[in-house]
Every structure is written in structure tokens, then in C-alpha cells.
Amino acid sequence: MSYPRVNSLKTPDDFRKRLAELDIEMLFDEEIQPAPTGPLAAPVKSSAGLIGNRFSILPMEGWDGTADGKPTDLTQRRWVNFGKSGAKLIWGGEAVAVRHDGRANPNQLVLNDANEREIGELRTLLVDAHRQSFAQTDDLVVGLQLTHSGRFSRPNDKKKLEPRIAYRHPLLDPKFGITDDRPLLSDDDISHLIDDYISAAKRSKKLGYQFVDVKHCHGYLGHEFLSAVDRPGKFGGSFENRTRFLREITAGIRAEAPGLEIGVRISIFDYFPFQPGPEGTGVPSGQGDYRYAFGGDGTGLGIDLAEPEKFLSLLEELKIDLVCLSAGSPYYNPHIQRPALFPPSDGYQPPEDPLVGCARQINTVAKLKATHPNLLMVGTGYSYLQEWLPHVGQYQVRTGGVDFVGLGRMVLSYPELPADVLAGKTLERKRICRTFSDCTTAPRNGMVSGCYPLDPFYKERPERLQLAALKKGG
Ligand SMILES: Cc1cc2nc3c(=O)[nH]c(=O)nc-3n(C[C@H](O)[C@H](O)[C@H](O)COP(=O)(O)O)c2cc1C
Ligand code: SF4
Numbered sequence: 001m002s003y004p005r006v007n008s009l010k011t012p013d014d015f016r017k018r019l020a021e022l023d024i025e026m027l028f029d030e031e032i033q034p035a036p037t038g039p040l041a042a043p044v045k046s047s048a049g050l051i052g053n054r055f056s057i058l059p060m061e062g063w064d065g066t067a068d069g070k071p072t073d074l075t076q077r078r079w080v081n082f083g084k085s086g087a088k089l090i091w092g093g094e095a096v097a098v099r100h101d102g103r104a105n106p107n108q109l110v111l112n113d114a115n116e117r118e119i120g121e122l123r124t125l126l127v128d129a130h131r132q133s134f135a136q137t138d139d140l141v142v143g144l145q146l147t148h149s150g151r152f153s154r155p156n157d158k159k160k161l162e163p164r165i166a167y168r169h170p171l172l173d174p175k176f177g178i179t180d181d182r183p184l185l186s187d188d189d190i191s192h193l194i195d196d197y198i199s200a201a202k203r204s205k206k207l208g209y210q211f212v213d214v215k216h217c218h219g220y221l222g223h224e225f226l227s228a229v230d231r232p233g234k235f236g237g238s239f240e241n242r243t244r245f246l247r248e249i250t251a252g253i254r255a256e257a258p259g260l261e262i263g264v265r266i267s268i269f270d271y272f273p274f275q276p277g278p279e280g281t282g283v284p285s286g287q288g289d290y291r292y293a294f295g296g297d298g299t300g301l302g303i304d305l306a307e308p309e310k311f312l313s314l315l316e317e318l319k320i321d322l323v324c325l326s327a328g329s330p331y332y333n334p335h336i337q338r339p340a341l342f343p344p345s346d347g348y349q350p351p352e353d354p355l356v357g358c359a360r361q362i363n364t365v366a367k368l369k370a371t372h373p374n375l376l377m378v379g380t381g382y383s384y385l386q387e388w389l390p391h392v393g394q395y396q397v398r399t400g401g402v403d404f405v406g407l408g409r410m411v412l413s414y415p416e417l418p419a420d421v422l423a424g425k426t427l428e429r430k431r432i433c434r435t436f437s438d439c440t441t442a443p444r445n446g447m448v449s450g451c452y453p454l455d456p457f458y459k460e461r462p463e464r465l466q467l468a469a470l471k472k473g474g
Contacts, residue, residue, distance in 0.1 A: 001281060003341065003353040006386040007429070015388055024359040028391040029398065034424030039398040040390070040405070041422050043088075043139055046376050047321045048210040048261040052139030054397045055087035055418035056378045056404040057411055058324070059145040059213070059265070061094035061108060062450060063443040069097070069110030070118045074448055077457070078412075079122045083129030085411050086419030089404055091324050091378055092145025092213040092265065093122060095220075098193070098200040101164060102148030102221070103155040105443065111146070111200045119144075120207030133419070143211040143263055143322075144204045146197055150221030151176065152331055158446045164189075166224045167231040171273050171286050172332060185221075187233050190245065193221075198252035201260055211261035211322060214249050218337065219329035222246065223267050226294035226311070239307065243314055250318050263322035264315060269295030269303045269364060273332035274348060282335055282348035295327075303364060312372045324378040324406060325365045330440065336360070338408065339384040340435035345470060346444050347437070354384045354435065362392065366401030378404040386432050390421045409433045413454040430454070438467055445470055 009015045012030045019026050035041035040054045064074040071079075075094075082090055096119065097103040097110045111119055123142050131137050151163040151172065163178055164185050172178070185193075201212045216222035225245045228236040235244055250262055270293035277283030290300030297304035315323055328336030334343065335350045339357030343349060350357075361381030369377050379402040382389050393405035410417055414431035421427070431454055438452040442463060450458035452467055 001349065003350070003355075005341065005434075006355070006384065006388065007432070007434070009388070019355065019359075022353055022356055024356055026355070026359045026362060026392060027395050027399075028388060029395045030391065032390050032394055032421060032424070035422040038394065038422070040394050042397075044376065044403060046141065046261075047319070048141045048143070048263075050139045051141050051404075052088035052136065053086070053418070053422060054393075054404050055085070055421075056089035056091045056324070056406045057082045057085055057087045058378075058380060058406045058408040059092035059094045060408055060412065061104075062448055063105050063107045064448040065107045065109045067106060068114065069100070069103070069108065069112070070115045071109060071122055074450070075109070076122065076125055079126045080129040081411065081415035083126035084133050084419075085407075085415045085417070086134060086422060087407065087411075088140050089378065090126065090140070090142040091263070091406065092143050092215075093126070095145050095147040095215065096200075098146050098148055098196040100155050101162065102150070102153055102193075104147070104149040104152055104220070105154050105158055106156055107448075111144075111203055116203050116207060123208055141210050143213050144209040145213040145215050145265065146200050146204070147215045148193060148221040150219070150224050151178065152219060164221065166221065167228045167236060169292060171292075172219075175273055175275075175285060175332065184231070187235060190235055194245065194248045194252060197249045198256055201249075201253045202257045205257040205260040209260070211263045212253070213263045213265050213324065214246060215265050216246065217265045217267040217326045219267075219331055223294065223329075226307075227270070227292045229291055239310055243311065247314075247318065250320070261322065262318075262320050263324065264320060265324040265326060266311065267294065267327050267329065267337075268308045268325045268368065269293070269305075269327050271296065271328055271333050271336050272300035274335065274351070276348040280349045282351040285332075303360075305364070305367065308368065309371060312368060312375060315375060316372065321374065321376050322378075323375050324380070325361070325368070326380045327361050327364070334440075338440075339381060340437050341384075342436050344437040344440035344444055357381065358384050358392075362396060362401070366396065369401055369403070373400070376403045378402070378406040380406045380408065382406065383408055383410040383433050384435055386434065387427065387429070389417075390427075409435065409439060409451075412439055412451040441470070442467055
């Protein structure tokens with residue numbers, strides 16, 4: 001199925017008409033108000049410090065660290081671009097493993113003794129780049145995303161999953177070749193891992209990061225705990241047990257790294273895994289009752305916010321005010337997680353107009369913000385809106401539907417978009433991410449990630465030809 005391209009929706013009426021055809025509500029402002037008075041330029045106070053505007057850069061790794069988990073020049077370039085973006089909240093930079101076996105790929109950064117100097121340098125480079133472009137940095141907040149990749153760990157070989165699982169999943173285990181004899185992480189293993197998170201948080205504090213994100217999204221281990229309804233013992237079953245991982249890490253950080261703030265990026269709802277169906281369009285991999293989607297309504301295809309609400313209340317109890325909302329997983333339902341017109345090479349054709357996916361995330365966040373107004377929420381799902389991104393983002397911030405507009409892929413193709421919006425400039429159309437998914441297809445095929453179609457730096461790299469051949473099936 002093909003869908004109209006967003007750049008063909010040239011006027012507010014065109015955009016409104018398309019939204020009406022899709023029967024989705026996604027309100028937007030027609031006029032963008034620049035800094036210093038516009039809603040997107042309003043500073044906000046957080047536990048981690050003053051945040052000078054309403055743009056946040058979402059974490060994005062590049063599969064470009066060294067084998068021992070240090071950043072390379074490509075990693076540094078991405079962080080410098082994050083600094084130049086003008087966004088005042090850097091949500092985590094990229095996923096950094098707290099230990100080797102939890103790396104999502106053999107090039108993921110690892111925060112340990114040997115690497116801490118270089119991982120600290122990333123923050124310094126980002127802040128310096130920000131200072132050069134915008135002078136002021138006392139309203140810039142930079143966090144580090146801490147992760148263990150759980151069932152999606154590939155620490156040693158790009159092609160070899162070495163899963164560490166919290167429970168047996170009836171659909172994901174067979175989908176990813178996990179056999180019945182694979183041992184579960186024991187409660188003891190989990191307690192050791194909690195210690196590793198706390199050590200990584202202590203290092204992050206020493207390196208000057210203002211907060212750490214205890215990642216709970218995208219099917220990785222933190223997220224898996226939230227749906228561990230069948231797991232026996234203290235990390236599974238009840239809501240209390242399923243959130244013990246977060247609560248114990250939080251308590252450890254509070255005791256051992258006082259002053260370091262904590263954020264949580266969470267997949268606030270989830271669906272069935274999807275797979276290519278007839279003609280390559282995504283279809284659910286399961287049917288009937290589905291109890292393994294945190295924030296799901298039991299059908300695998302709908303949302304129930306009862307547990308997400310409880311989770312957000314728990315964050316408030318834990319005195320965590322920074323939360324970044326995402327959804328689903330890039331491995332098993334990418335159309336939920338990062339709406340795109342063109343799927344990555346291992347994906348499926350979108351089963352819905354990607355605008356529906358944007359609206360699903362944006363409207364869910366607005367509902368949660370209404371019930372938890374004291375939490376500072378970063379929203380996801382904006383890149384696919386393209387020309388309409390600032391319009392929808394400003395409306396959501398202006399009306400209190402979200403605190404920060406989170407930007408993922410858009411800053412890979414067009415790092416200065418936030419600065420341009422705030423300065424009231426017309427967007428550079430040629431740099432707008434059109435969701436070609438090369439930044440996902442490349443790493444799925446063993447290459448470094450980057451915006452090969454639009455970033456002149458990546459356009460020149462040899463991988464571009466390799467990607468072109470791959471897409472042609474060559
Ligand atoms: C190349 C790439 C790398 C990513 N790496 C991470 C990551 O390290 N941690 C994370 O939480 N999300 C990661 N994501 C997801 C993004 O943060 C974001 O949720 C997603 O791209 C949807 O936002 P967008 O529509 O603005 O792109 C990554 C996405 C891409 C495209
Ligand atoms: S490769 Fe570039 S244009 Fe394509 S999705 Fe990624 S950032 Fe967007």
C-alpha cells in the first residue's frame with residue numbers, strides 16, 4: 001500500500017484534509033512563533049537544572065564505537081552535531097552498555113574503567129560545540145543513556161544474538177531463534193547487573209553528566225521486565241516486582257551518586273510483534289489474547305494506560321521528574337516505534353499511514369501529561385511529520401500536551417533544525433528527513449549508521465554504494 005508523501009501536503013488545509021481522511025486527530029499551529037517569545041523557546045526548570053528550550057535530542061547510536069567500547073571520530077561527530085542543534089535537553093546521547101554482555105552490537109559504547117575518559121569527552125565536545133554556536137551553556141542539560149540489551153544483545157558478533165532473557169516469550173523467542181533450553185537471568189544475575197548500573201551511574205556523575213537514563217524501552221532488558229508477568233520470583237509477576245529493577249537501581253544511585261539525577265526512557269505502550277505478510281505489508285505475528293505488551297489492552301493491537309499511569313506515579317514517588325516516552329520496539333514492530341514511509345531492509349511495508357503512528361504516540365503522551373502534569377515529558381514520533389514537525393510540536397508544547405519535542409532521525413539529516421525553528425528561519429527542505437531508513441538498514445547489515453541520503457559527509461562514504469546495491473537486491 002502506498003501513502004501520500006508528507007511533502008506533498010503543502011498547505012495547512014492539505015494537511016488537515018489528510019488527517020481527516022485518516023480519521024486521526026493531530027492538532028497543529030499554522031504559524032511558528034520564534035524565540036524569544038515562542039512556546040518552543042520557553043525555558044523550564046528540572047531536577048537536573050534549567051533547560052533553555054523545548055527541543056530534546058533523542059538518543060541515537062551509530063554502531064561506530066571501537067571493539068572495546070570507546071567512541072570513534074564518527075561518534076564524536078554525531079555528539080558535536082547534537083551540541084550544534086540548539087536543543088537544550090540532550091536525552092542520553094546514545095545507548096551506552098553498563099557491561100560487555102549487554103551490548104546491542106559489538107560497536108556499542110561500554111562505560112567502564114578503561115573507557116570513561118573518552119565517554120566523558122563526548123559530553124565536553126557536545127557542550128563546547130553548543131557554546132561555540134549559542135554562547136550560553138548554563139541552560140543545557142546533558143544525560144547519558146545506560147542500557148543492557150537483554151534479549152537483543154550482540155556483544156561479540158554483529159550477526160550473532162547472545163540473548164540474556166528475563167522470561168520465555170511465546171512470540172519473540174521463536175522469532176529470534178531463542179530455544180527452550182536458554183537459561184533465564186537468575187535473580188542473582190539481576191542483582192549483579194543492578195550493581196553494574198549503579199557503578200555506571202557513579203562514573204557518569206564523575207564525568208559531568210547531569211542525569212542518567214535508566215532505559216526501559218524498545219524491548220531491551222529494562223523494558224522486558226515490565227512485561228515479565230509470568231516470571232516467578234522477585235522480578236516478575238506483580239507490578240511491584242516488575243518495577244523492582246528500576247526501584248533498586250534508583251535507590252543505589254541515590255545512595256552512591258547523590259546529586260546525579262535520574263530519567264527514564266520508556267516504551268509506554270507496546271503491540272504484537274509484526275512480520276511481513278502478503279506483498280510485504282506488516283501483519284501481527286500473533287492472534288488472540290496477548291499479555292506481553294506493557295501498556296497494551298490484551299489484544300496486541302490496542303492501548304490500555306492503566307499500568308503506564310501507575311508507572312508514571314511510581315516515577316513521581318521515586319522523585320524522578322524526567323521521562324522520555326517512546327513506544328514498541330525497532331526490532332519487532334518498527335512502524336509503532338519509528339513511523340517511516342520506507343522500511344529498513346529487514347522490516348515490512350507500513351501497515352498504516354505513518355502519520356497514524358505519529359498521532360498514536362503524540363496523543364498518548366498528551367493524555368499522560370494531563371494526568372501527570374508534574375513530570376517533564378519528552379515526546380517521540382515527530383520526525384515523520386517533516387515540514388509539519390514544528391507546527392505539531394509547537395501546538396503540543398503550547399497547549400501542555402508535552403514539555404519537549406524529541407527529535408531522532410531528523411537531527412541526523414538536519415542537525416540545526418531546532419536552531420532554525422527557534423530563529424524563525426524557513427526550513428531547508430533538502431535536509432528534511434524523508435524516513436528512507438538507511439540509518440537503520442546500514443547497521444542491520446553490518447555498516448555504521450548515518451544519514452547516507454542527505455548528510456554530505458555520509459553521502460561520500462563507501463558504504464553508500466554498498467547500501468544502494470543492497471536495496472536493489474544486488
Ligand atoms: C540510527 C538510530 C539509532 C537509535 N539509537 C537509539 C538509542 O541508542 N537509544 C534509544 O533509546 N533510541 C534509539 N533510537 C530511537 C530514537 O531515539 C527514536 O526513538 C526514533 O528514531 C523515533 O524518533 P524519530 O521519529 O524522531 O526518529 C535510534 C534510532 C535510530 C534511527
Ligand atoms: S537515513 Fe536520513 S533520511 Fe533516511 S531515515 Fe535516516 S535520517 Fe532520515
